[in-house]
Structures are given as C-alpha cells and as structure tokens.
Amino acid sequence: MSQVQAILDHVPPALLVIFRIGGIMVFGPLFGSSIIPGRIKVMLAFIIGLAVYPILADSVLTPPPLKLELFSLAPIIAMELLIGMVIGYIASIPLTSMQMGGLMIGQQMGLGFARFFNPAVNDEADVIGQVLFFMGLAAFLIIGGPEMMLIALLNTFEYVPLGGFVPDLSLIDFIVGLLLASFELGIRIAAPVLAIVFMESVVMGFVAKTVPQINILSLGFPLRIISGFALVAIGLTVINDVMMDHINEMLTEMFEWVDSLAHKQGM
Numbered sequence: 352m353s354q355v356q357a358i359l360d361h362v363p364p365a366l367l368v369i370f371r372i373g374g375i376m377v378f379g380p381l382f383g384s385s386i387i388p389g390r391i392k393v394m395l396a397f398i399i400g401l402a403v404y405p406i407l408a409d410s411v412l413t414p415p416p417l418k419l420e421l422f423s424l425a426p427i428i429a430m431e432l433l434i435g436m437v438i439g440y441i442a443s444i445p446l447t448s449m450q451m452g453g454l455m456i457g458q459q460m461g462l463g464f465a466r467f468f469n470p471a472v473n474d475e476a477d478v479i480g481q482v483l484f485f486m487g488l489a490a491f492l493i494i495g496g497p498e499m500m501l502i503a504l505l506n507t508f509e510y511v512p513l514g515g516f517v518p519d520l521s522l523i524d525f526i527v528g529l530l531l532a533s534f535e536l537g538i539r540i541a542a543p544v545l546a547i548v549f550m551e552s553v554v555m556g557f558v559a560k561t562v563p564q565i566n567i568l569s570l571g572f573p574l575r576i577i578s579g580f581a582l583v584a585i586g587l588t589v590i591n592d593v594m595m596d597h598i599n600e601m602l603t604e605m606f607e608w609v610d611s612l613a614h615k616q617g618m
Contacts, residue, residue: 374435453480
C-alpha cells in the first residue's frame, strides 16, 4: 500500500506538468495547428510531460501537497495551461503578422475573392498570406523555434512552482504590446505594395479622365495584380530579413517574460 500511495502522490504534480506543457498545444506554432488532431496533441503533451517529470521532480520541482480531486485541481490546471498558452502565443505572433501582411496585400491587389481555408491557422487566407505564412513557419523551424518554446516552458518550472502562477494586469499590458508590434510588422510588410497600388489607382484615374475610351477595369486589375506580385517577388529578401528579426525579437521577449516570472517570485 505504501508503494501505491507513493505513486498516487506523484499523480497530481505530474498532471500539472502535463497541462503546463499542453498549453503550447493551443497557440504554439506547429503544435497548435488544427492540422494535428486533438488526440495527437494530448498524447504529445503526455509523452513530453512524463518524460520531463522525473528530471523536474529531482531538481527544481517542489510540488505543493495536492489531492487528486477535480474541484481542487481545476483552478490550478487553468493557471498551468495559461503559462503554456502565453508562451505559445508569443511565439506565434510573427507568423500571424506575416499572414496579416499578406492578407492586406491580397486585398489591395484584388485577390480578396480568391480566398481558401487555411487549416494551419483555422481561418481563411489568400495566396499571398499563405505564402508569407509558410515562409514564416519555415524560418521558425530553421532557427529552432519549437525547441526554444520547450526550453522556455521548462524554465518556468524553475521560476514558478506548480500552482504558484497568479496573472495580473502586467500580463495584459504585455500581450497588448505584442499585438501592437504584430500589427506594425504586418504594416511594414504590406506598405510597399500598398504604396504601389495607391499610385496605380491614381494613374488609372488620370488615364480614365484623359482617355475615356479605355476600359479601366480590364486594364487596371491585371496591372494591379502584376505589379503587386512583381514587387512582392523583388522584396522577398527584405521581407525575409524583417521576418527573421521579428521572430528573434519575439523569442527574446518570450524568454524575458519567463525571466520576469522569477523576479515576481522574488528569486
């Protein structure tokens, strides 16, 4: 009975470890994709959680005395999930920015009707947004983004004990600041094409006034699409540099947020 009781004592903290890791399966790039079935995400969270629990239990994990009861574990589980969700959301912001910039480009180029469902983000996307999204995802994988997410998440066990995370208003301010940075990146990516499309619209307006015999609709839309695609192709190098800088910046913000948890705990 003593061995069985010893095993049962490890069940609540192991579950909390699994749920904290499972938080990145909600918003994290690649892990949070709706292409991956939910049961696979749950299994992956269980495998990673059970793999790291013995190491954490011997080193940094100091689980509080918990009972295997739903009502006592439910609020703690919600906070553990929130930690993983915040880390996954921070890492996913550059990819969302890339798709948002591509969506603005596609809208101004007249590709708004050519949308299709993107299962990677569980939302509609156009051609430009899809291309830029997968460019960002490839860059995220190349620089080791998934590994960095897991490292940042595992570092939280050293700074925040199980059941010890208490969100405050600073977290909301932090998320809002990241959203503003995400919107800024989308505007920076779409700005050159938006400027070209604006100039093309002005030129077509002058042409329509000076040569009314020309069918502006049949001339303007193909010209807008061709010029937009050409500018995107020419600026891929610049877009890649901006994207890589933003991904590195968001990963740095992710680790800084994890370090800030240590200061809140007085460590």
